[in-house]
Amino acid sequence: xxxxxxxKFVPADPMLAPIFxxxxxxxxxxxxxxxxxxxxxxxxxxxxxxxxxxMISEHAGKCLTDEWRARWVSLLMQSAQEAGLPNDPExxxxxGSYIEWGSRLAVENSQIASRPPADMPMPSxxxxxxxxxPGGRVSALAQRADEEAQLVVLPAADEPVRxxxxxxxxxxxxxxxxxxxxxxxxxxxxxRDHADAILARLRNGSMPCDGAWPAERIDVFQRWVDEGTNA
Numbered sequence: 001x002x003x004x005x006x007x008k009f010v011p012a013d014p015m016l017a018p019i020f021x022x023x024x025x026x027x028x029x030x031x032x033x034x035x036x037x038x039x040x041x042x043x044x045x046x047x048x049x050x051x052x053x054x055m056i057s058e059h060a061g062k063c064l065t066d067e068w069r070a071r072w073v074s075l076l077m078q079s080a081q082e083a084g085l086p087n088d089p090e091x092x093x094x095x096g097s098y099i100e101w102g103s104r105l106a107v108e109n110s111q112i113a114s115r116p117p118a119d120m121p122m123p124s125x126x127x128x129x130x131x132x133x134p135g136g137r138v139s140a141l142a143q144r145a146d147e148e149a150q151l152v153v154l155p156a157a158d159e160p161v162r163x164x165x166x167x168x169x170x171x172x173x174x175x176x177x178x179x180x181x182x183x184x185x186x187x188x189x190x191x192r193d194h195a196d197a198i199l200a201r202l203r204n205g206s207m208p209c210d211g212a213w214p215a216e217r218i219d220v221f222q223r224w225v226d227e228g229t230n231a
Contacts, residue, residue, distance in 0.1 A: 001083035002028035116140035161224040
């Protein structure tokens, strides 16, 4: 499919041909490895090229337009048909939804003002997964209140750590929005139930996705867990 797309359809298209005129000879293989990994196949793209951060860097500053994106999607779906990919509604629904989602994300991440979150994992798409609810993702083009003036109160050394006073306030509204597809970071029950997983991600720096917490804040979350996750 990717060979048909990049070697047959793209060169013949006056809109897309100039955009891909200088692509590397192995570009079809790269895209195939990306799609294979996204749909649950071997992690060849991550192993050979660097995963999602590499894909973001490939689009950075390219200023792709939605017109180009729509043509890209149309020709890729023609390539899928000609390559003989399954044509049943269920397969095409899952495949087409990812192509639409991924291509729109590529346009967003390619803009000069875009600030995509760092260290995001590879997308994982399947028969029962989607991009989440509308508005559930923090846009890379959204104006950030970096400094969402939210008061974070750390407990004294001899003060019990409590969710409402010391934990909930550490999660910004954008952190909450980014994780709504899994749990609510402003919900005591949700954070208590997922405390170990949240703590692991805080410690490895993958949450929040735009920068790790300082050690003292992670230590407070650890104290909260150790003390029995007080409300």
